[in-house]
Amino acid sequence: xxxxxxxxxxxxxxxxxxxxxxxxxxxxxxxxxxxxxxxxxxxxxxxxxxxxxxxxxxxxxxxxxxxxxxxxxxxxxxxxxxxxxxxxxxxxxxxxxxxxxxxxxxxxxxxxxxxxxxxxxxxxxxxxxxxxxxxxxxxxxxxxxxxxxxxxxxxxxxxxxxxxxxxxxxxxxxxxxxxxxxxxxxxxxxxxxxxxxxxxxxxxxxxxxxxxxxxxxxxxxxxxxxxxxxxxxxxxxxxxxxxxxxx
Amino acid sequence: xxxxxxxxxxxxxxxxxxxxxxxxxxxxxxxxxxxxxxxxxxxxxxxxxxxxxxxxxxxxxxxxxxxxxxxxxxxxxxxxxxxxxxxxxxxxxxxxxxxxxxxxxxxxxxxxxxxxxxxxxxxxxxxxxxxxxxxxxxxxxxxxxxxxxxxxxxxxxxxxxxxxxxxxxxxxxxxxxxxxxxxxxxxxxxxxxxxxxxxxxxxxxxxxxxxxxxxxxxxxxxxxxxxxxxxxxxxxxxxxxxxxxxxxxxxxxxxxxxxxxxxxxxxxxxxxxxxxxxxxxxxxxxxxxxxxxxxxxxxxxxxxxxxxxxxxxxxxxxxxxxxxxxxxxxxxxxxxxxxxxxxxxx
Numbered sequence: 001x002x003x004x005x006x007x008x009x010x011x012x013x014x015x016x017x018x019x020x021x022x023x024x025x026x027x028x029x030x031x032x033x034x035x036x037x038x039x040x041x042x043x044x045x046x047x048x049x050x051x052x053x054x055x056x057x058x059x060x061x062x063x064x065x066x067x068x069x070x071x072x073x074x075x076x077x078x079x080x081x082x083x084x085x086x087x088x089x090x091x092x093x094x095x096x097x098x099x100x101x102x103x104x105x106x107x108x109x110x111x112x113x114x115x116x117x118x119x120x121x122x123x124x125x126x127x128x129x130x131x132x133x134x135x136x137x138x139x140x141x142x143x144x145x146x147x148x149x150x151x152x153x154x155x156x157x158x159x160x161x162x163x164x165x166x167x168x169x170x171x172x173x174x175x176x177x178x179x180x181x182x183x184x185x186x187x188x189x190x191x192x193x194x195x196x197x198x199x200x201x202x203x204x205x206x207x208x209x210x211x212x213x214x215x216x217x218x219x220x221x222x223x224x225x226x227x228x229x230x231x232x233x234x235x236x237x238x239x240x241x242x243x244x245x246x247x
Numbered sequence: 248x249x250x251x252x253x254x255x256x257x258x259x260x261x262x263x264x265x266x267x268x269x270x271x272x273x274x275x276x277x278x279x280x281x282x283x284x285x286x287x288x289x290x291x292x293x294x295x296x297x298x299x300x301x302x303x304x305x306x307x308x309x310x311x312x313x314x315x316x317x318x319x320x321x322x323x324x325x326x327x328x329x330x331x332x333x334x335x336x337x338x339x340x341x342x343x344x345x346x347x348x349x350x351x352x353x354x355x356x357x358x359x360x361x362x363x364x365x366x367x368x369x370x371x372x373x374x375x376x377x378x379x380x381x382x383x384x385x386x387x388x389x390x391x392x393x394x395x396x397x398x399x400x401x402x403x404x405x406x407x408x409x410x411x412x413x414x415x416x417x418x419x420x421x422x423x424x425x426x427x428x429x430x431x432x433x434x435x436x437x438x439x440x441x442x443x444x445x446x447x448x449x450x451x452x453x454x455x456x457x458x459x460x461x462x463x464x465x466x467x468x469x470x471x472x473x474x475x476x477x478x479x480x481x482x483x484x485x486x487x488x489x490x491x492x493x494x495x496x497x498x499x500x501x502x503x504x505x506x507x508x509x510x511x512x513x514x515x516x517x518x519x520x521x522x523x524x525x526x527x528x529x530x531x532x533x534x535x536x537x538x539x540x541x542x543x544x545x546x547x548x549x550x551x552x553x554x555x556x557x558x559x560x561x562x563x564x565x566x567x568x569x570x571x572x573x574x575x576x577x578x579x580x581x582x583x584x585x586x587x588x589x590x591x592x593x
Contacts, residue, residue, distance in 0.1 A: 048537050052529065076539035088534040092555025093548050101548070102538040109539070141552075158538060 001026050001197055002067075002166055007058035009046045016042040018222035019058070024166065027194045031208055031233060032201045034219035035241050040201045041085060043219070044170040047199075048082035049075050062166070076102075077109035079165030083155040083172050090142040095154070098142045099124065099161050106162065127160040131187045149180030156187040163191075168199045173207035185210030205237035218244055271314045271346070276301060278325035279359075291315060299331035300361070303345075307338035307368070314563070319349040321357040321385065328358035335363065337371040339396075344374045344562060351381040359387045367399040369423065374562040375403045378570065381410040383438065388414040395455075397423030404561050405432035406570055407442055408577050416445040421455035421483075432461040433554045435577050436469035436501075446475040448490070450483040450513075459490040462557050464550055464578070465501035473505045477520065481512040488516070494524040495553050550578050 002024040009017040016039045024030055034040055046053050047060065049072035060067040067075065090098065103123075104114040115123065124138060131153040143151050152172050159167050169188070173181055188198065188211050200211060208216075208230065216232040217224045218241065226232065226244050236244075272291070275282045279299035291311060292304045305311065337343055351357055367373055381387055387410060395401060407413050419428045434442045448457045463471045477488045494503040505522035527549055535545035554574060561567040 048533075050533050050537075052533075071542065072533060072536035073539050073541050073545075076537055082537045084534065084537075088528075088531045090531060090535070090548070090552050092552035092559075098535075098538070098548075101540055101544065102535075105541060105544070106539045162538065 001063060003061040005059050005061075007043075007046070007060060008056045009042060009053045010056055011042070011053050015056070016053070016222055017046065020219075020222075020224060022217060022224060022227065024197045024199065026165075026197055028215065029192070029198045029200065029211060029213045031213035031216045031230075032199060032219055033203070033205075033216060033233065033236055036203075038219045039222045040219055041170055044082055044168045044199070044201055047075075047168055048072055048080060073105070074109075076162070076164075077106045081159050081162055081164035081167040083152075083159060083167065083169040085171040085174060087143050087146075087151040087155055089144050089146075091144045093142050094139050095142055096124065096138045099158065102158075103161060123161065127157055130160045130190055131157045132183055133157055148175040149177060152176055152180065152184055153187075156184050160187065160191055163196075165196050166199070167191075167196070168201070170201045171203060172200070173202055173204065181207065182210060205233045208233045220245055271316050273316045273318060274301070276317060276319045278321055279329045279331045279361075293317075296332060296334070299329065300333045302334045303336065305337045305341045305343050305371075308340045309338065310342040311344065314344040314346055314566075316346040316348065319347065319359075319361075321349075321351045321353075321355075321359060321381075323353035323355055326353075326355040326357065328360070330360035330362075332362040332364065335365045337365075337367045337373050337399075339368040340370045341368075342372045346376045346378065346566065348378045349381060349387060351385045354382065354384065356384045357381075357386065359385070361387075361389050363389060363391045365391060365393045365401070367393070367395050367401050367426075369396045370398045371396075372399070373401045375401070376561055376566060376570075377403065377405040377415075378573075379405070379407045379410055379413055380573075381413070383409075383411040383440065385410055386412040386414075388416070390416040391418065393417065393419040393428065395419070395421050395423060395426035395428055398425040399423065400427045400429075402429040402560070402562070403431070404557070405430075405434075405444075406558075406574070407432065407434040407436075408573060409435070410440065410442070412441050414443040414445075416443075418447045418449075419457070420449045420451060421457065422451050424452050424454045426452075426455045428455075428457045429560070430457075430459045430461075431557045431560050433557045433574070434461075434463040434471060435554075435574065436463070436471060437466035439468050441470045441472075443472040444474070444492075445472075446490070448475075448477045448488060450477070450479045450486045450488060452480075453483055454485045455483065456487045457489070459492075460557055460560070461492045462494070462554050463492075463503070464495045464497065464553065465503060466497040468498070468500045468502075470502045471504070473503070473507075473522065475506070475520065476508040476510065477518060478510040479513050479516055479518065483513050484515045486513060486516040486518065488518045490520040492522040493553075494522075495550065496524055496526055497550075547575070547578050551575060 004020050004022055007017055007020040032040055055068055172184055213230050218226040274293055281295040281301045294302045296302055436442050465471055473492045475490050477490055479486045492505050503524045507520040507522045509518055509520055531549055532545045558571055
C-alpha cells in the first residue's frame with residue numbers, strides 16, 4: 001500500500017528526516033515511537049502533504065502512484081487520513097457542515113453524487129456512536145471549546161466518517177485520560193479492516209496496550225534505527241531509548 | 248402579513264429586496280427623499296425630514312412586533328452630492344428592531360453624507376442592523392450620534408459588504424447609569440475599496456457597559472482604517488468597556504491602519520482594547536485540506552469562520568442567515584457581475 005524509500009525532508013534548510021525507509025501493507029498496524037524531536041510529526045505531516053516542509057530526496061509510493069506529487073486534498077480524497085496531534089479549532093464552521101463538505105468533496109472525486117441530507121445524518125449518527133460522541137456536538141464549531149479528549153475523539157470520528165485506506169495518527173494518545181484513551185483505541189479497533197492500514201505515532205507504550213501493532217519502528221534523529229514486532233514497544237517502555245541510541 | 252409590506256411603485260424594477268422577515272415594514276429613502284405609503288400602522292411614526300432624510304419616533308412604551316427596514320437608495324434621478332440628517336427617537340421602555348440598508352442602483356458616481364441622530368430613552372431596547380452594499384463609485388459617509396439614557400440598550404451591527412469608499416463614524420454617549428452600548432461590524436473590501444471606521448465611545452456616568460467587535464477581510468489593494476477611542480470620564484466608576492478590531496489580510500498590498508485608544512479618568516473600571524492583523528492560518532488550511540476540502544474552499548471556510556463571531560450577534564436568526572449567505576457570496580467573488588446589486592440578485 002505504502003512504500004517509503006530514502007525520504008529526506010527539511011524545514012527552512014534544517015534537515016529533519018534523514019533517510020526513512022519502510023513499507024506498509026494492507027491490514028497492518030505500524031507503530032512509530034521515538035523521543036521528542038526525532039521527526040515523528042514531520043514524517044506524518046510530509047505524508048499528509050503539508051507544504052511547510054521540503055522533501056529533498058527519496059520517494060513515497062502509495063497504491064502504485066507518486067504520493068508526493070499530490071496536493072493534501074487529493075491525498076485525502078484518495079484515502080489518506082492524518083489524525084492531528086493538535087486538532088485545529090475552526091469557529092463558525094459547524095462539525096456537520098465541515099464533515100458534509102469533506103465527504104461530498106471526496107464523493108465528487110470518486111464520481112459519486114453528494115449524499116442526501118438523510119443519508120448524511122444517518123452516517124453521522126452511526127459514526128458518532130463509534131466514539132461515544134454527544135449529539136450536541138454536531139452543531140458546535142469544529143473543535144471549538146472541546147476538551148483535549150473531545151478533540152482527539154473528534155479526530156477518530158472524522159476518520160470513521162471518511163473511511164480512509166491509510167490512517168496516520170499523530171500522538172492521538174497525548175493528553176488523554178484513560179477513559180478517552182480507551183474510546184479512541186476502541187474506535188481504531190472497530191475501523192480496522194483487512195483492506196486498510198494504520199500508522200500510529202506515539203510517545204508511550206500505553207496506547208499500544210489497546211491497539212496491538214504488527215510492526216514497531218523506532219525513529220531517532222530522522223532515521224529509523226530499529227524495526228521489530230510488538231514486543232519492541234514493551235522493551236522500550238522498560239528500558240527507554242538509550243540502549244537503541246547508544247548501542 | 249403581506250398587507251403590511253409597503254412598496255413604492257417608483258422604485259426601479261431592477262431592485263428587489265426581500266429580506267425574509269415576516270411582517271417587515273419597508274420604507275425607502277430615494278436619494279435622501281422618504282417614500283413610504285401611508286400605512287394603517289400607527290405604532291410607528293416615520294416622517295420625511297426637511298428637505299431630506301427621515302424622522303422616526305417610537306413612542307414611550309411601544310414594543311414593535313415587527314422589524315422596520317429602511318432602504319437607502321441612490322440612483323440616476325439625482326446624481327448630485329447629497330447630505331441629510333435622520334432622527335431616530337426611541338421612547339422610554341420601547342423595543343425596536345431596525346434594518347438599514349443602502350444600495351446604489353445606477354453606475355453614476357455618488358456622494359452621500361448622512362447623519363443619524365439616535366436617542367434611546369430610559370429603559371428602551373434597540374437593535375439596529377446596517378447593511379451596506381454599494382458600488383465602487385459610491386462614496387458614502389454615515390455619522391451615527393447615539394445618546395443612551397439610564398438602563399437603555401442599543402446594539403448596532405454594521406455589515407459592510409461592498410462600496411468604493413465607506414465611512415462609518417459612531418459617536419456614542421452613555422449618559423444614564425446602567426446603559427449598554429454594543430457595536431459590532433464586519434467589512435469586506437477588495438480592489439481599491441476603502442473603509443473607515445471611527446468610534447468614540449464616551450462613558451459619562453457610572454455603571455455603563457460598552458462592547459465593540461469589528462472584523463475585516465481585505466484583499467487586493469484595499470484599505471481599512473479603524474480609529475477607536477474609549478473615553479471614561481472621572482465620574483464614570485464601575486465602567487466596563489471593551490473594544491477589539493481584527494483584520495485578515497489576503498494580499499500583500501492590502502493595508503490596515505488600526506488605532507485603538509483608551510482615555511480613562513476614573514479608577515474603578517474594567518477596560519480592554521486590542522487590534523490585530525494577520526493572514527490566513529496555514530495550519531487551519533492544512534487541517535481542512537487534509538480532510539479532502541480543496542484549497543480554495545478551505546480559504547472561504549476560514550474567512551467565513553473569521554467573521555462569524557460578528558454575524559452571530561445579529562438578533563434575528565433569519566436575518567443572520569440571510570446576511571451570512573450574502574457574506575459568503577461576496578467572499579466567493581459572486582458580486583462582480585452585479586455591482587449595482589440589490590439584496591437578491593446573487
